[in-house]
Every structure is written in C-alpha cells, then in structure tokens.
Amino acid sequence: MRIINFGPVCRIVGDLLIFSAMLKATFKAILFDLDGTLIHSAEDIRTAINLTLGEYGLEPIGYGDCVNFIGDGVEKLVQRSFGKLPGPIDDRFVTGAVTKFRQFYTAHLTDTTLPYPGVTETLAKLQKYNLAVISNKPHRFCLTILERLNLSDYFKFILGGDSLPTRKPDPGQILYIMKQLNLKASEVLVVGDSENDLLAARAIGAPAVAVTYGFRDAELLRKHQPDYTIGNFNELLELLGD
Numbered sequence: 001m002r003i004i005n006f007g008p009v010c011r012i013v014g015d016l017l018i019f020s021a022m023l024k025a026t027f028k029a030i031l032f033d034l035d036g037t038l039i040h041s042a043e044d045i046r047t048a049i050n051l052t053l054g055e056y057g058l059e060p061i062g063y064g065d066c067v068n069f070i071g072d073g074v075e076k077l078v079q080r081s082f083g084k085l086p087g088p089i090d091d092r093f094v095t096g097a098v099t100k101f102r103q104f105y106t107a108h109l110t111d112t113t114l115p116y117p118g119v120t121e122t123l124a125k126l127q128k129y130n131l132a133v134i135s136n137k138p139h140r141f142c143l144t145i146l147e148r149l150n151l152s153d154y155f156k157f158i159l160g161g162d163s164l165p166t167r168k169p170d171p172g173q174i175l176y177i178m179k180q181l182n183l184k185a186s187e188v189l190v191v192g193d194s195e196n197d198l199l200a201a202r203a204i205g206a207p208a209v210a211v212t213y214g215f216r217d218a219e220l221l222r223k224h225q226p227d228y229t230i231g232n233f234n235e236l237l238e239l240l241g242d
Helices: 007-026 042-055 063-069 074-081 091-107 119-125 139-148 172-181 195-204 218-223 235-240
Strands: 029-032 130-134 157-159 188-192 208-211 228-230
Touching: 029 172, 042 063, 042 074, 042 091, 063 074, 074 091, 119 235, 130 172, 139 157, 157 172, 172 188, 172 195, 188 195, 195 208, 195 218, 208 218, 218 228, 228 235
Parallel strands: 029 130, 029 188, 130 157, 188 208, 208 228
Antiparallel strands: none
16 A cells, blocks of 8 residues: 655645735735726726827827836826827926826726726625725726726725825835824735836835736736735635635
8 A cells, every 4th residue: 555645735735824824814904006906997098098199190009008108197108108209298298188188088987997807706805904096097087987896885095196295106105004004014915017016015015916917017027026926816815815
C-alpha cells in the first residue's frame, strides 16, 4: 500500500486560511476606483470626447486611445484627445473644450456603462466594511452614474476628482477617509485598475489590489508591485475570506 503524505498540502491550505482570516480581521475600509474597476464606462466617455472633437472639426479617437487617456481627470482627457493639434494648447482653449465635453458626457453618462460582472453581488456581501469610491472623475458624474446603476447605497463615501484639492496619485482621498473613520493605513484596502491607485496607496503604506480586467495592461500594473492582483471582481471575496 502506498502512503501519501498530505502534510505539506494541509500546511499550505492552513496557511491560506490563516492569511485570509488575517486580512478579514485587519481591513475596516475598502476604497474603490470607479472607471475600469467598478464600471465599464469607456465607450460613453469616447462618445462624449468624439462629439467634443467634432465641434472643432477634428477626427474621432479610437477606443484604445480613449482607454489610454482615461484616469487623470477630465482636463487631461481633453488635452490628450486634442494632442494632434499643431502647437501648444492654451488654458482658455482647454477650458472651453472641457465645458463642451461635460455637456456631452452629461447626455451620455449611462448609454452603455454597466458594472463589471460580479460587482453588485460582491458589494452587497462586503457591507460589514466601510466602502468608498475614490475617483478622478468629477463628483457629480460619479454620483449620477452610481445612482443610475443602483450602486450608490453601498458606499459610505463617494469622492470625485474635484471633491478635494488633490486627486490620485496624490493620497489625499485615502487620507481624508482614514481621518473620517479614524483608521490607520494598514486598515484600509485600495482597489483599482491603474497606476494612480497603486501609487496613491503606496504613498501612505496602504495595501492595494490591482484589478487586471480594467483599462490598464496587467504587466504595467505588476511593475508597480500591488500587494494583491485579481482578474475578476468577485475574487475580492476569496481574498478577504468572505
């Protein structure tokens, strides 16, 4: 009879269970990026930016370019989208283009935008934690989209790129929520799809989860050394042991 030693396997499983229990006990708040993390919104953003470009007689941008331009706020999105214009773009021009973009985006916020698979169900199971949205998108857009998608009630805080004087990769949004909840950095978990999320978390020593299904390449995210990586949103439950 062959005797199989299950000791190493049992130890590995035991270590994973202990690790999961430690995570569950440690984190008191989970902070989520919005675009590319909770919602797939790129097509509606592209619609609005292409309508804006059309106002100036310019060619539309493709989906890939749009995804690459998202993440640093509306002003940067507009500047990058108008990047083929000859010469520098002055502040007055950007201000006018941003105003037009906001008008178009308001009319197309949720034409195709939806939560990523598993988001709604997972958020419902994470209500024991203090949940928050920290986005570089303007606050009113964040709130309207979350309300229309029936997600807003899951969050204790919803912060946009204009809610505070700074935005990601500055850690100001994280620090604000930590102060409101009287938490340490080790008690806060940041979840996002971009380098800005990881840099903001790293700046104050908060653990971070990179989602690889969003708007950034998985290899790029790994270069920023996230603490954890997930390929589907509901894997967050497994990570936390919930």
